[in-house]
Amino acid sequence: MTATHCPYCAFQCGMVLAGPHDPVAGDPASPASRGRLCVKGWTSIELLDHPDRLLHPLVRDGAGRLRRASWDAALDELADRLDQVRAGAGPAALGVFGSGALTNEKAYLLGKFARVALRTPNIDYNGRYCMASAAAGQNRAFGLDRGLPFPVSDIAKADTVLLWGSNCAETMPPIMQWFNEQQARGGTLIVADPRRTATARRAQLHLQPVPGTDAAVANGLLHLAVVEGLLDEQYLAERTTGFDAVRRSVATWTPARVERIAGVPAADLETTVRALAEPPAAMLLSGRGPEQQTKGVDTVLAFTNLMLALGRVGRPASGYGTLTGQGNGQGGREHGQKADQLPGYRSIADPADRARVAAAWGVSPDALPGPGMSAYEMLTSAGTAGGVRALLVVGSNVAVASPATRRVAAALGRLDCLAVLDAFPNDTTEAAHIVLPVTQWAEEDGTTTSLEGRVLRRRRAVNPPAGVRSDLEILCELARRLGRGEQFPSADPERVFSELAAVSAGGRADYAGLSYDRIDAEGGVCWPCPDPAGPGSPRLFTERFAHPDGRARLAPVTYRPAAEEPSERELSHPARIREGSCPFWRAQVMYTWDTSTRRCTPRVTAPKGSALGVTTTEVVPGGVGWVIHR
Numbered sequence: 340m341t342a343t344h345c346p347y348c349a350f351q352c353g354m355v356l357a358g359p360h361d362p363v364a365g366d367p368a369s370p371a372s373r374g375r376l377c378v379k380g381w382t383s384i385e386l387l388d389h390p391d392r393l394l395h396p397l398v399r400d401g402a403g404r405l406r407r408a409s410w411d412a413a414l415d416e417l418a419d420r421l422d423q424v425r426a427g428a429g430p431a432a433l434g435v436f437g438s439g440a441l442t443n444e445k446a447y448l449l450g451k452f453a454r455v456a457l458r459t460p461n462i463d464y465n466g467r468y469c470m471a472s473a474a475a476g477q478n479r480a481f482g483l484d485r486g487l488p489f490p491v492s493d494i495a496k497a498d499t500v501l502l503w504g505s506n507c508a509e510t511m512p513p514i515m516q517w518f519n520e521q522q523a524r525g526g527t528l529i530v531a532d533p534r535r536t537a538t539a540r541r542a543q544l545h546l547q548p549v550p551g552t553d554a555a556v557a558n559g560l561l562h563l564a565v566v567e568g569l570l571d572e573q574y575l576a577e578r579t580t581g582f583d584a585v586r587r588s589v590a591t592w593t594p595a596r597v598e599r600i601a602g603v604p605a606a607d608l609e610t611t612v613r614a615l616a617e618p619p620a621a622m623l624l625s626g627r628g629p630e631q632q633t634k635g636v637d638t639v640l641a642f643t644n645l646m647l648a649l650g651r652v653g654r655p656a657s658g659y660g661t662l663t664g665q666g667n668g669q670g671g672r673e674h675g676q677k678a679d680q681l682p683g684y685r686s687i688a689d690p691a692d693r694a695r696v697a698a699a700w701g702v703s704p705d706a707l708p709g710p711g712m713s714a715y716e717m718l719t720s721a722g723t724a725g726g727v728r729a730l731l732v733v734g735s736n737v738a739v740a741s742p743a744t745r746r747v748a749a750a751l752g753r754l755d756c757l758a759v760l761d762a763f764p765n766d767t768t769e770a771a772h773i774v775l776p777v778t779q780w781a782e783e784d785g786t787t788t789s790l791e792g793r794v795l796r797r798r799r800a801v802n803p804p805a806g807v808r809s810d811l812e813i814l815c816e817l818a819r820r821l822g823r824g825e826q827f828p829s830a831d832p833e834r835v836f837s838e839l840a841a842v843s844a845g846g847r848a849d850y851a852g853l854s855y856d857r858i859d860a861e862g863g864v865c866w867p868c869p870d871p872a873g874p875g876s877p878r879l880f881t882e883r884f885a886h887p888d889g890r891a892r893l894a895p896v897t898y899r900p901a902a903e904e905p906s907e908r909e910l911s912h913p914a915r916i917r918e919g920s921c922p923f924w925r926a927q928v929m930y931t932w933d934t935s936t937r938r939c940t941p942r943v944t945a946p947k948g949s950a951l952g953v954t955t956t957e958v959v960p961g962g963v964g965w966v967i968h969r
C-alpha cells in the first residue's frame with residue numbers, strides 16, 4: 340500500500356493505493372481530508388491503465404498523419420525544430436505552456452527550461468485563467484499569495500464563515516466536514532452565490548447578488564462597518580496603510596444602493612456585517628465565482644479591504660482566504676512557470692531576484708529573459724508577427740481549456756511546431772506536430788502544495804506502462820540536445836526538489852528548509868519554511884504582513900458593471916449561463932472528463948437541466964437554450 344494524494348483538486352485528499360486494479364481508499368492520516376474522498380478521487384485510478392493511453396511518441400509525417408516514432412527520433416525532431424525556429428525568428432518565438440496540475444518539480448524545471456535551455460521569456464500556464472485574480476489581489480493587499488493563510492481546520496473554529504462564490508459541497512466535498520463541524524459548534528455559515536447551490540442550501544443565510552456585482556456588495560458591507568462603528572481602529576492604525584482613502588470610497592455605498600444594484604436586501608447586509616464583525620473569529624473565503632471576472636482583482640481587494648478593516652486578518656481562525664482549484668494550483672504558481680516569475684515567488688523584473696536565480700542556474704543575469712506574454716496573449720498571437728512560432732504544451736488541453744477556443748484553435752494551426760506532452764490524445768494533440776506520452780500521477784514521485792500551503796509528497800504507487808517517460812526526463816533530454824545538458828543534470832524528482840528548495844531560499848515562497856525526508860516524517864509542511872531545523876508556517880500574518888514595512892495595504896475599489904452584457908438575441912432565449920458555470924459536471928466528473936480525458940466513467944446521473952446549473956422549473960418545455968462560449 341502506498342500513501343499519496345488525489346491529483347485533481349487543491350484540497351489534495353490523502354489516498355492509499357494498492358495497485359492499478361484495486362480500489363482507492365482515503366487516507367485517515369491526511370490532516371485536511373481525514374480519510375474522505377469525492378467521486379473524482381475514487382475514479383482517478385481508472386485512467387492509469389486505460390486502453391486509450393498514449394504509449395509511444397508520435398510525429399506528424401509529410402502527409403499530415405501522426406505516426407509512431409522512437410523516443411530518440413521524436414526528441415531529435417523536436418530539438419531540431421526548436422533550434423530552427425530560434426535561429427530564424429529569435430528565442431522569443433519559442434513558447435512554453437504549463438499547468439497547475441504539474442508537480443512542483445515539473446513546474447520548476449519547466450520554468451528553468453524555458454529561460455535557460457530555450458532562452459525565451461514566453462512561458463505561462465493555465466492558472467492564468469484560474470487563480471490569477473486572487474493571487475494578484477492577495478499580493479497587493481498582503482504582499483504574499485497563499486490560498487489559505489491558515490490551516491483548513493481553522494474553518495471549524497470560526498464563529499462566522501462567509502463563503503463567496505464557491506460551491507464546494509459539490510466541487511470539493513471532503514472540505515464540507517470542516518463546515519459541518521463549524522456549524523455543529525454553533526457557528527454561522529453565510530454563502531454568497533447567485534445560484535441556490537448545494538452549498539448555499541446548507542447555509543444559515545444565502546446572499547444572492549446579481550452576477551458581477553460582488554464588489555458592490557463588499558463595498559456596501561464595509562460602508563455599514565464604517566457607519567455602525569464596527570471597524571477595528573487600533574488594528575487599522577498599527578497594521579495597515581491606505582484606509583482613509585478606502586473610507587471615503589465606500590461612503591456612497593449605502594444599503595439602498597447595494598440593494599438596487601446587486602439585489603441583496605439591506606437587512607441581509609446588516610446581518611452579514613455584524614456576523615463578521617462581532618464574534619471573536621470570522622473569515623471570508625472566496626472561490627472562482629467573484630474572481631473569474633474582468634474585475635476579479637478589484638473584487639478580491641474589496642474582500643481584503645473588508646476583512647482588514649474589521650481587524651480579522653492574522654487573528655485566530657479569522658481572515659481572508661481563497662479556495663484554490665487545480666491539483667497543484669498553489670505550488671504551480673510559486674516556482675517559475677508564470678510569465679513574470681522566478682522560483683520562490685520571485686519577480687523576474689527584480690534585479691536582485693534575477694541575480695540570485697541566475698547564480699544558482701549558472702548563467703549570467705543578463706542572459707535571463709524578462710517578463711513574457713501571458714497565457715492568452717501567447718496562444719492567440721501564435722503564428723503572427725511578434726508571436727510565438729513554436730509551442731511546447733505540458734499537461735494542458737489548451738484547445739478546449741482556453742477562452743475564445745475558435746481563435747486559439749486557429750492560432751495553433753498557424754504554428755511551425757506544436758509539441759504536446761500528455762498521457763492521452765486530446766484536442767490539442769490532434770493539432771500537434773509531435774506528441775510525447777508521459778507518466779500519470781500515481782506512476783511518479785514528486786510534491787504538490789495544497790490550498791493551505793502544505794507541501795505534500797506524491798508517491799509512486801504503480802509502475803508506468805512501457806513506452807512512457809516522465810516530463811522531467813523529457814525536459815532533461817531536450818535540454819541536452821539543445822546544448823544545455825549541464826544545467827539539467829538529473830531528472831530524479833528528489834534531486835530536482837532539492838535544487839528547487841535551494842533556489843527558493845530567501846524568496847517569498849521559501850522551501851529551503853524542506854526535503855522529501857522531512858515532508859515524509861511530518862506528513863506535509865506549510866511554507867514558508869526557510870530553516871531545516873525550524874518549523875513550517877501554517878498561519879501567516881500573525882505579527883506582520885509580507886510588504887517591506889510589515890503593513891497590509893487597503894486600496895479603494897471602484898465598482899464597474901459586468902464587461903459584457905447579453906445581446907438581445909441571447910436574452911430572447913429561456914436559459915442564460917456564463918462560461919464555466921456548468922456546476923454539475925465540474926463538480927462530479929469534469930476533472931476526469933471534459934477538459935481532462937473524457938474517459939472516466941461517470942458514477943452519477945444528472946437530473947434534467949442540472950448540467951446547465953438550472954433547475955427543472957427553470958427549463959421551458961420545448962424551449963431552446965443557448966450556451967454562449969466566447
Ligand code: SF4
Pocket residue numbers: 345346347348349350351352372375376377378379380381510511512513514930
Ligand atoms: Fe479530494 Fe479534490 Fe480529489 Fe475530490 S478532487 S478527492 S476533493 S482532492
